[in-house]
Amino acid sequence: MKQDHMENSYDIGIIGCGPRGLASLEALYAACKGTGKKPRAIIFESTKYPGAGPVYNLKQPKTNWLNVSERGLAILPRIEVELSGFTVPSFPDFQNWTGYAEKEIPSTMVDAFPLRSELGKYLTERFDSIAEILLKENLLTIVQGEVDHIALEDNGVRIEVIGGEAYRTGEVALCIGHQPVKLDKQLTGWKNRVGEIDGSVLFTQPYPVSRIVESTGLVKGSNVAIRGFGLAMIDVARALTEGNGGRFEILNENTRR
Ligand SMILES: Cc1cc2nc3c(=O)[nH]c(=O)nc-3n(C[C@H](O)[C@H](O)[C@H](O)COP(=O)(O)OP(=O)(O)OC[C@H]3O[C@@H](n4cnc5c(N)ncnc54)[C@H](O)[C@@H]3O)c2cc1C
Structure with missing residues (x-):
């Protein structure tokens, strides 16, 4: 009511x-x-x-x-x-x-x-x-x-x-900013497929990154594939490394790579 x-x-x-x-x-x-x-x-x-x-x-x-x-x-x-x-x-x-x-x-x-x-x-x-x-x-x-x-x-x-x-x-x-979007065809396909593969987990949203880092499906030695190479990727990659006590090393001070 x-x-x-x-x-x-x-x-x-x-x-x-x-x-x-x-x-x-x-x-x-x-x-x-x-x-x-x-x-x-x-x-x-x-x-x-x-x-x-x-x-x-x-x-x-x-x-x-x-x-x-x-x-x-x-x-x-x-x-x-x-x-x-x-x-x-x-x-x-x-x-x-x-x-x-x-x-x-x-x-x-x-x-x-x-x-x-x-x-x-x-x-x-x-x-x-x-x-x-x-x-x-x-x-x-x-x-x-x-x-x-x-x-x-x-x-x-x-x-x-x-x-x-x-x-x-x-x-x-x-002033509602970003709104939820429908999963595209590729992600829908992956979502259906992931249930068929033992131990695999799919996150269709990068945020909050804590959900990914704390996932029980993620253990030492897990392989992580990230779709997309933009800003959200940087957040996820940093959370999975520095967020877990790891670090990035700068190998060349000139290029900062
Ligand atoms: C993960 C992420 C990282 C970003 N990082 C940057 C960055 O580093 N630098 C940068 O410049 N921009 C960044 N952006 C862009 C960012 O969207 C803008 O900077 C800014 O947040 C836009 O402000 P906004 O108020 O228009 O939208 P939002 O910040 O999305 O705010 C919209 C608000 O509306 C509320 N809302 C939505 N629907 C409803 C409803 N139906 N009822 C009640 N409340 C509702 C939401 O809770 C939210 O608080 C980022 C965006 C995302 C998604």
Whole structure:
């Protein structure tokens, strides 16, 4: 039985609160500067980490790095916004937040890549610092849950969450990021085949990598084949080596191979 929150209507519903949901929330209140407006927002996020989401989950292993270097990671800071009766505080950019901007780093130094969980911490703090004031002003509601249905209705939007709650908003911003995809023909074939081969295990998703590393099907001397040679491959290869106490060696300092 769906529980109805339709009487509590909100000006805007933000569905999904990873980095883009957070940016939408910040942009909404920044746009209100000088207008006298104070919209009521409601955020729907299925994970426990608004701001960070699953990609920048704070609990992920340290073997998951960003693919952007500390030097290149130029996330704009949040500028303070004065609204009628309260202020949305400023928040530093990532390089200032980590202290990187203050270091004198020679241009010849090899780039370092921050942990994805570290960016998650930054995004969580950034989210908390705007949410705190909006919650206090009674302008924000946060729903931890997965939206499974939305419908345009009576000049507004009806938003339903798995488990039964329904909400009403004037407008909606979809910030749902990566969505699950159907297995392709090749993986479907492998999935069917793997059951026929003793001791073999197939992972159709690289994340969370801990699922692969901790799999009972993986023992010392196991052969691991990885389909694809992109960023997720690097995370998986690092988790299977450094994550298990192993290491990579640089054999040539010039090529860093
Ligand atoms: C494994 C992985 C690693 C990546 N690494 C990098 C990197 O190193 N550098 C880089 O620049 N980019 C990276 N990316 C790209 C990454 O997607 C973006 O950096 C960023 O996460 C996009 O932000 P987003 O808010 O649009 O989407 P997401 O981060 O995917 O956030 C979407 C949010 O919506 C929520 N959500 C989705 N559906 C619903 C629903 N129905 N109801 C409620 N909530 C919902 C999800 O829980 C999630 O928190 C990576 C992506 C992946 C998948």
